[in-house]
Each structure stands twice: as structure tokens, then as C-alpha cells.
Amino acid sequence: MQHLKEFLTRIQTFDLRVIEDDIHMEWGTNEKKHVKVYDLSHQTQYYDSFSYRSELRVLKDMAFIDLMTLDKERIQLQLAELAKVRERFKDFWRSYHDHYSEMTKAYSRSFVFSVRLEYLFVVNGLQPASAEIEISGKFAEDLGESVKLREKFLMELIYATETALKPKRSEAEFKEWLNAKREKHEVAKNEEPVQPDTITKSEIENEESEIGNGAEVFDQAEINEEQAIAAKVVGYYPTFKPGAAEQLFDLFKVYFIPEEHPALEKLLLNDEAPASPLLFRGSATQLSDAFKQLYDANLIVGCRKIDLEKWIAPKFTYLSPQSEPRELPEGYLHSLISEKTRPCKSPILKIEHKEDKFFILPTPRSKK
Numbered sequence: 001m002q003h004l005k006e007f008l009t010r011i012q013t014f015d016l017r018v019i020e021d022d023i024h025m026e027w028g029t030n031e032k033k034h035v036k037v038y039d040l041s042h043q044t045q046y047y048d049s050f051s052y053r054s055e056l057r058v059l060k061d062m063a064f065i066d067l068m069t070l071d072k073e074r075i076q077l078q079l080a081e082l083a084k085v086r087e088r089f090k091d092f093w094r095s096y097h098d099h100y101s102e103m104t105k106a107y108s109r110s111f112v113f114s115v116r117l118e119y120l121f122v123v124n125g126l127q128p129a130s131a132e133i134e135i136s137g138k139f140a141e142d143l144g145e146s147v148k149l150r151e152k153f154l155m156e157l158i159y160a161t162e163t164a165l166k167p168k169r170s171e172a173e174f175k176e177w178l179n180a181k182r183e184k185h186e187v188a189k190n191e192e193p194v195q196p197d198t199i200t201k202s203e204i205e206n207e208e209s210e211i212g213n214g215a216e217v218f219d220q221a222e223i224n225e226e227q228a229i230a231a232k233v234v235g236y237y238p239t240f241k242p243g244a245a246e247q248l249f250d251l252f253k254v255y256f257i258p259e260e261h262p263a264l265e266k267l268l269l270n271d272e273a274p275a276s277p278l279l280f281r282g283s284a285t286q287l288s289d290a291f292k293q294l295y296d297a298n299l300i301v302g303c304r305k306i307d308l309e310k311w312i313a314p315k316f317t318y319l320s321p322q323s324e325p326r327e328l329p330e331g332y333l334h335s336l337i338s339e340k341t342r343p344c345k346s347p348i349l350k351i352e353h354k355e356d357k358f359f360i361l362p363t364p365r366s367k368k
Contacts (some may be wrong), residue, residue: 008082010059011056012088015042015043016040017042020037021035021039022108023037023138025105033338038112040139043147051316057153068161076165079158086151086158092116093147094335097339097342102285104140108129109129113129148268148327152329237302237303238302238307239302241301249264249265249269251349251360255283256280256281277314279316279319280318284318285344288312288333294351295308297358299358299360308337312333347363349362
């Protein structure tokens with residue numbers, strides 16, 4: 001189990017460096033100060049630190065081999081421990097989004113303590129907040145990117161291990177299951193529907209534990225991609241209320257380059273996934289807030305927020321403050337959409353209702 005131990009230690013250890021840099025200390029000015037700052041760029045997948053991603057990937061693959069040498073009961077025990085690590089990442093994102101902002105140039109020297117990094121993980125090189133080491137906007141962003149990468153490989157390990165434990169479902173067995181679900185679905189139409197907001201946290205966590213490689217795993221058995229697509233008709237899946245997708249596309253398209261407009265239109269109007277993620281030329285909070293508003297206004301129905309997050313994650317990227325494309329993993333989205341974090345400071349849309357009609361409108365730019 002040495003590789004599993006190394007993997008878990010690696011993803012939970014942050015090695016901070018102290019460097020000297022010229023940084024903006026205030027928003028709205030071009031003035032820079034030469035100061036000492038924390039640096040974590042070597043533990044992201046960007047800049048000149050591509051080897052870090054490869055290192056985590058190799059450790060994850062070796063950790064999986066370690067797990068596969070165990071019997072089923074011991075694997076389940078290890079999965080329970082991995083779930084605890086996942087909860088630490090969730091706790092981090094809750095604190096992170098309460099203190100991080102794309103608009104901030106420099107943070108309080110207590111930022112690392114405010115996001116509880118030193119409490120949740122091992123942090124090497126961290127000095128007291130009284131030390132004259134500044135927290136730059138770049139460091140705050142790099143910290144988020146580093147956690148995204150660590151969480152990504154943790155989830156891949158969990159998904160791969162859970163999938164390996166599940167028996168394969170034959171086509172005949174799947175059709176029998178699907179027909180039974182369809183019959184149950186038809187009966188449910190005549191009963192009072194369960195609203196997504198009434199689903200308890202434990203139910204959501206149970207549902208999450210049965211997700212593998214982006215497809216829902218039914219009755220503890222693995223299904224293939226075609227079966228997963230067919231199963232959408234009886235599962236939780238985001239569906240736009242008539243007229244909502246068209247209005248959203250008209251508003252959304254200005255945030256994407258013209259070459260991506262056809263793919264965006266197919267995605268929103270026909271639920272046709274793009275060949276590669278579409279780049280939203282705005283912040284992650286703006287993108288997630290837009291979908292969250294639509295969900296809260298019942299313009300996206302047929303799913304829970306967790307299903308919406310899984311739908312968004314592989315289809316979009318966004319621009320960092322340094323104008324670099326960034327990924328939107330599910331854990332990161334969950335903290336923005338499902339958790340009670342700070343509201344978006346610069347939303348791109350608002351929803352108005354007049355009589356029996358709804359309107360998805362752009363918000364005016366805030367004046368400073």
C-alpha cells in the first residue's frame with residue numbers, strides 16, 4: 001500500500017515557497033510594490049510545472065494497483081477513508097469561495113488561515129500572519145488550481161475503484177431494469193412530484209457515491225455509455241423550460257468567440273455536447289451564477305443541483321484573471337452552486353417575471 005500512502009500524502013501536502021515579486025497592492029491602480037510573496041505555481045498544472053500533474057497521475061495509477069490487491073471488504077474500508085479526504089476538499093472550497101475574488105489584487109496576510117488550509121492539510125513553508133509575506137492575487141488563484149488538480153485525481157481514483165467493484169450489467173439486464181424504471185416513472189407522473197430542494201443531504205451523498213466516470217451507476221452495477229444515454233429518460237437530468245434555452249443562448253453568445261457559437265447553440269437547444277469544452281470569457285462565479293439563477297427560477301428543471309454541476313463541468317472552461325483557460329471540476333462547481341457561499345459580485349444576467357412570461361436579461365455593468 002506504499003503507493004496509496006504516497007498519493008494521499010502528496011495530494012494533502014502543500015509546499016509553499018517565498019519569492020520576491022512586483023505586485024499590485026490595490027485594485028484600480030497600476031502601482032506595484034516589490035515585496036515577498038508566497039508562491040505555489042510549481043504545484044499547479046500551468047506555467048512551467050507540468051511535471052506535477054504527471055507525478056500525481058502516476059501516483060494515482062499506482063495507488064489503484066495497490067487497492068486492487070486487496071479483498072473487497074478491505075477495499076470498501078479504503079474507500080471510506082478516501083471519502084474522508086474528499087470531505088476535506090469540500091470543506092476547503094466552502095472557505096475558499098468565502099474569501100477569494102477574481103477582482104482582488106492582494107489579500108490579507110491571514111488569507112491562508114482564513115481558508116483553513118493549514119487546518120485541513122499539511123502546509124510546509126507557512127509563516128505566521130505577522131510575517132511580512134504578502135498574499136498576491138496570483139497565489140490565491142494558484143492555490144485554487146492546485147486544489148482542483150489534487151481533487152481531480154482523488155475523484156478519478158475513487159471512481160475507478162468503485163467501478164472495479166461493480167458487476168457488469170448485460171444488455172438484457174439493463175433493458176429489464178430500464179423498463180421497470182420507465183413504468184415507475186409513469187406512475188410517478190400522477191403523484192405529487194418531489195422537488196429537488198426537498199432532497200436531503202444524505203440522499204445526495206448516497207447518490208454521489210454511486211456515480212462512476214460521469215455516468216450514473218444503477219443498482220450497484222456498471223453500465224456502458226449507450227446505456228447511460230438511454231437511462232437519461234428516467235433519471236435526473238437538466239432540462240430547460242421552453243423558451244429558456246433560446247434566451248440564454250442570445251445572452252450567452254457574446255461571452256464566447258463566434259467560432260464556438262454553433263456548438264453553444266447545439267448544446268443549449270439540443271443538448272448536444274461539444275467536442276471540446278467551450279471557453280466562457282468571464283469568471284467561474286459568473287458562469288456558475290448564471291446556471292444557478294436559472295435553476296432557482298425553475299427555468300432548469302428535472303434535476304438536482306448536483307446533476308447540473310455534473311452536466312456543466314465537462315462542457316465549459318473559463319478565463320482566469322491572467323486570461324488563461326481554466327477547468328471547472330465538479331467539486332469546484334459544487335461549492336459555487338450548491339453551497340451557501342458569497343453571492344456573485346458581478347452577475348451577467350437577471351431573471352424577470354411579468355404575468356405568465358419570463359425574461360432572461362443582461363445586467364448592466366456596475367459603476368465604480
